[in-house]
Amino acid sequence: MTQPQPNKSYENVRMGVDYYPEHWDEEMWEKDIALMKSSGVAVVRVGEFAWSRMEPRDGEFEFGWLDRALDLFARYGIDVVIGTPTHTPPRWLTAKHPDVLPILPSGAVYQPGVRGHRCFNSRSLRHYGERLIGRLAERYAKHPAVVGWQTDNEFGMLDSQSAQAAEDFRDWVYRKYGTLDNLNREWGTVVWSGEYSEWSEVTPPLGGSPYQNPSFLLDFARFQWETVADFQNGQIAAIRAHCPDHFVTHNFHSYPQRLDLYKVGEALDFASFDYYPNTSPDKAATSPYSGALSLDATRGVKRRNFWIMEQLSGSPGAWMPMWRMPQPGYIRAYVWQAIARGADTVVHFRWRSAHIGAEQFWHGLIDHSNVPGRRLAEFAETSGEVRRLAPLLEGTSPEAQVAILMSHEQLEALRIQKQTDNFDYYENLKEYHRALTKLGIGCDVIDWRQPLDGYRVVVAPHLYLLDDEAAERLSRFAADGGTLLLTARTGVKNLNNVCVMQPLPGLLADCAGVAVREYDPLGRDVVRLDAEDGEQYACSQWADILDPAPGGRTEVLARYGGPVFFAGEAAVTRHAFGHGETYYLGTHPEEEYLRALLLRIAQERGLPHAEGLPAGVQVSVRAGASGAYLFVLNLSRETRRFRLGGAYAEAAGGEGLLGGRRHSGGELELKPYGVEIFRF
Template sequence: MTKSDYTSLRMGVDYYPEHWDRSLWEQDALLMKQSGVALVRIGEFAWSRLEPREGEYDFAWMDEAIDLFGSHGIDVVIGTPTHTPPRWLTTKYPDVLPITPNGGVFQPGVRGHRCFNSRSLRRLGERLIEQLAERYAQHPAVIGWQIDNEFSMLDSQSEQATEDFRDWVYRKYGTLERLNQEWGTVVWSGEYSEWNQLTPPLGGSPYQNPSFLLDFARFQWDSIVDFQQGQISAIRRHCPDHFITHNFHSYPQRLDLYAVGEELDFASFDYYPNTSPEKAATSPYSGALSLDITRGIKRQNFWIMEQLSGSPGGWMPMWRMPQPGYIRAYVWQAIARGADTLVHFRWRSATVGAEQFWHGLIDHSNVSGRRLAEFVQTSAELQRLAPLLGQTSPKAQVAILMSPEQLEALRIQKQADSFDYYENIKTYHRVLTKLGIDCDVIDWRQPLDAYQVVIAPHLYLLDDEVAERLSHFAADGGTLVTTARTGVKNLQNVCEMKLLPGLLADCTGVTVRDYDPLGSDIVRLDDREGEQFACSQWADILEPADGGRTEVLATYGGSVFFAGEATITRHEFGRGETYYIGTHPEESYLRGLLLGIMQKVGIPYIEGLPASVQVSVRSGESGSYLFILNLGREPRRIKSLGAYSDVMRGEGLLSGKLYNGHEIELEPYGVEIFRLIL
C-alpha cells in the first residue's frame, strides 16, 4: 500500500489483542471480515507488553495478531505507545512524569503521564518505535502509523521543561533586556536579572504576566511538535511508504493543531457526538464544526480514528445509548465533511480497566447486536459507493479563520462574562451550516485565494502579515467579516496604543470610539428596517470613517448610554467589501446578515432547511455528490435541491431515481446521497 491509498473510503475498528485471550483473536478476525472491517488500529497503549522490561522486547504477540489480520485481508495501523509509559520506566526514570502547575507529580495509573520534554521518554520511546518500524516495514498488512494518542497541553513544570523553556526564550529574545521589554516585566517588579530566575508559571495563577503565559503555551506547542518529530523520523527511516497521522480530539484544544499537523500525511479525529436527548439540538452542529476543523488542519480530507460505537462512559456517567440509525448517520456526516476512513472505537466493550463502560460495537456479552448490524449495513453502503466518492472532497467558498494564539490569549485574559472565542466561532459556523453552506475552518495564517467570503472572528492579536493578507483579500474583490476585539494586541500579548481595530482600521472603515464589556447582559440591536434583535458579550461603539464608503447596518437601542450608535457596518474597500460586527448578535440577526452576503456574492444556500438536517457536497472527477442527513430523532421533509440521481439506492450506482423539485422524506437519522445531474 502506498501513501496515496489512504484516500480510499473504508471502515475499521480499534482493537486491543493484548486485552483478550488468544482464543478470541481468530473468531474476532473472522467476524470482522464478515462485518466489512477493512482495517484495525492496534498498539497505542501496549508499551508494557511490547517492552516488559527495559531493552527486552516481546513482539511475538503483535506478530501473531498482525499476521492473523493480514491473513483475513484486514490492514493494520500501529499506534506508537508513548501515551502510556510502563511502570518500570516511570520508576527507573522519574523525569518521564510531568510536574503539575501546583507542584504535584502526574503519577502513572491513568494515561497521558509523560512530559514531552523528558529526555528519557524521548530516548526510550524512539528506540522502541524504531524497533517496531524496522520490524513491520515490509509486512504487507501494515499500512500506516498513528503518533501517540490525543495530544493535549500538560503545563509540565519539570526540571527539563524548565531548562528547555529557558533555552526557548533565550533563542527567541537573546537578551534579558529585550525579554523584559517585550514582556513588560516592569509591572509588579517582575523584571529578570539572571536567566536562572526564569521558570514556568509555577502555581498556574491566571493573573501572571499575559505575555509570559502566552509564550509558555507557544513553548509547549513547539515541545509537542519536537516530541512528535522524533517519532516521525524514526518511522520514516524504515517505512517511507507508510502514512503517518495523529488523532486529535475534543475541540477546542489549547494545542496548536496546525503545527502538529504540518509533518503528518493527514489529520485524524476522535469523534464522539453526544447521544443525550438534551444535546440533540446542538450536537450535530458542534460535530459539524469539529469535522470542518479537522479538515482544515491540512486543508484536505482526513480520517476518523475513533468513531462512536455505543454509549461512552468511564470518564463520566454513561451517556444514552445511540438510537437505531444514529451510528450510521454520524458516519455519513463525517464522510460528507471530508472523512475518508472511519475506525470505530471499539470492536468489543472492555471487560477490564477504567473504560469498561465505553461501549464498543459488541457488548460485554460478546453477542452481536443491533450496533454491529448497523456497522455492517453502513460498511456495505460505503464499499458500494467508494468507487464514486473516493477522490472527492468538500469544496468551500467560505472560510472561518481560527487561531490557537487567539484562543490561548483570550483564555489567559477573559474579556467579559460569557465572551468565549470558540463558542462564538461555533455560532458563525452553525449559521452557515443551517443555510447549507459548506465552510472551511482554517489556520488564520493560511492563504485565502480559494474563498469569496472570509470570516475572521476576534483577531485579538494582530500583526502586519495577517492584516496585509486580509486587506489584500478584500481589496482584490473578497468579502471580509471581522468582529469586536480585533487588533487589541500585538503578538507578544501587549496592548497596542492604536484606535481599534488597529491595523485593520483602514480596511474595515471604522474605529472604535468606546466600548462596553456587556458580558451576559442583553442589549437591543436595531437594524435599518426597524427590526429589533438582542446582542450581548461586547459592545463596540463605532465611528465610521469619513468619505461615505462606510454604511451603518445596525445601531444599539434601548436605554444604554450608547443607544443610536453604530455597531455593525459595511465598508467598500478596493474591489471588495468588509463588514465589522461590534457585538455578538443573536443567531437570527447573523443569519440574515450572512444570508445577504451570500446572496450578494452568489454563493448557493438553502432557505428553510429543517432543524437537525444538514447538507454537504463532495466533488471530484467522478462528479458532485449531495449528502442530505437527518441527524435528529424526528422525521423531516425537504425538497430536492436541483436535478439529482439517487446513488444510495441506485442500481449500477448511477441509475437511481431522478429527483428534481420533489419532496424527500427523511426518517430519524435518515441519509440520502444524490449525484448532481449537469
C-alpha cells in the same frame, strides 16, 4: 535525493475498528477478525497503549503476540495502523526514570496508573520511546497488513513544570529574545516588579496562577506547542527511517484544544479525529452542529481529507457518567456526516466493550455479552453502503468558497485574559459556523495564517492579536474583491500579547472603515440590535461603539437600541474597500441575525446555499473527477419533510444513491437519522 512518498491507501473510503488483541485471550482473535471481515471492517488500529506488552522490561522486546495478530489481519485482508505507545509509559520506565512523569502546575507529580503520564520534555521518554518505535518500524516495515502509523494518542497541553521543561523553556525564551533587556521590554515585566536580572530566573509559570504576566503565559503555551511538535517529529523520524512508504497521522480530539493543531499537524500526512457526537436528548439540537465544526476544523489542519480514528459505537462512559445509547440509525448517520465533510476512513472505537480497566463502560460495537447485536448490524449495513459508493467517492473532497479563520494564539490569549463572563472565542466561532451550516453553505476552518486564495468570503472572528503581515493579507483579500467579516476584539494586541496604543480595530481600521470610539463589555446583559430593515434582534457579550470612517463608503447595517447610553450608535457596518468589502460586527448578535446577514452575503456573492433547512438537517458536497455528490442528512430525532431549494434543488430531484428512489422537485422526507446522497 527525492524522499519516497507514502502510499495513497489512506485516500480509500472505508470503515474500520479499534482493536486491542492484548486485552483478549488469543483464542478469540481469529473469530473476532473473521467477524470483522464479514461486517465490512477494512482497517484496524492497534497498539497505542501496549508498551508494557511490547517491552515488559528494559530492552526486552516481545513482539511475538503482535506478529501473530498482524498475521491474522493479513490473512483476512484487513489493513493495520500501529499506534506508537508513548501515551502510556510502562511502570518499569517511570520507576527507573522519574523524569518521564510531568510535574503539574500544582507541584504534584502526574503519577502512572491512568494514561498520558508523560512529560514531552523528558529526555528519557524520547530515548526509550524512539527506541521502541524504531524497533516496531523496522520489524513491520514490510508486513503485508501494516499501512500506516498513528503517533501517540490524543496529544494535549500538560503545562509540565518539570526541571527539564523549565530548562527547555529558558532556552526557548533565550533563542526568541536574545537578551534580558529585550525580554523585559517585550513582556512588559516592569509591572509588579517582574523584571528578570538573570536567565536562571526564567521559569515556567509555577503554581499556574491565571493572573501572571499575559505575555509570559502566551509564550509558555507557544513553547509547549513546539515541544509537542518536536516530540512527535522524533517519532516520525524513527518511523520514516524504516517505513518511508507508510503514512503517519495523529488522532486529535475534543475541540477546542489549547494545543495548536496546525503546529502539530505540519509533519503529518493527514490529520485524524476522535469523534464522539453527544447522544443525550438535551444535546440533540446542538451536537450535529458542534460535530460539523469539529470535522471541518480537522479537515483544515492539513487542508485535505482526513480520517476518523475513533468514532462513537455505543454509550460512552468512563471519564463521566454514561451517555444515552445511540438510537437506531445514529451510528450510520454520523458515519455519513463524517464522510460528507471529508473523512476518507471512519474507524470505530471500539470492536468490543472492554471487560477490564477504567473504560469498561465506554461501549463498543459488541457489548460485554459478546453477542453481536443491533449496533454491529448497523455498522455492517453502513460498511456495505460505504463499500458500494467508495469507487465514486474516492478522490473527492469538500469544496468551499467560505473560510472561517481559527487561531490557537487567539484562543489562548483570550483564555489567559477573559474579556467578559460570557465571552468565549471558540463558542462564538461555533455560532458563525452553525449559521453557515444551517444555510447549507460549505465552509473550511483553517489556520488564520493560511493563504486565502480561492475563497470569496472569509470570516475572521476576534483577531485579538494582530501583526502587520496578517493585517496586510486580510486587507489585500478584501481589496482584491473578497468579502471579509471582522468582529469585536480585533486588533487589540500585538503578538506579544501587549495592548497597542491606537484606535481599534488597530491595523485593520482602514480595511474595516470604522473606528471604535468606546466599548462596553456587556457580558450576559442583552441589548437590542435594530437592523436597517426594521427587524429587531438581541446582542450581548460586547458592544463596540463605532464611528464610520468619513467619505461615505461605510454604511451602517445595525444600531444599538434600548435603554443604553449608546442607543442609536452604529453596531454593524459594511465598508466598500477596493474591489471588495469588509463587514464589521461590533457586538455578538443572536444567531438569527447572523443567519440573516450571512444569507444576504451568500445571495449577493452567488454562493450555493439552501434556505429553510429544518433543524438538524445538514447538506454537504464532495466533488472530484467522478462528479459532485450532495449529502443530505437528518441528524435529528424526528422525521423531517422539506423542500431542498436553491442550488441543490435539481440535484435532490434525482435518484438517491442510498435509497434508490427519485424525489420529485426537491421534496424530501428523511426519517430520524436518515441519509440520502445525490450525484449531480
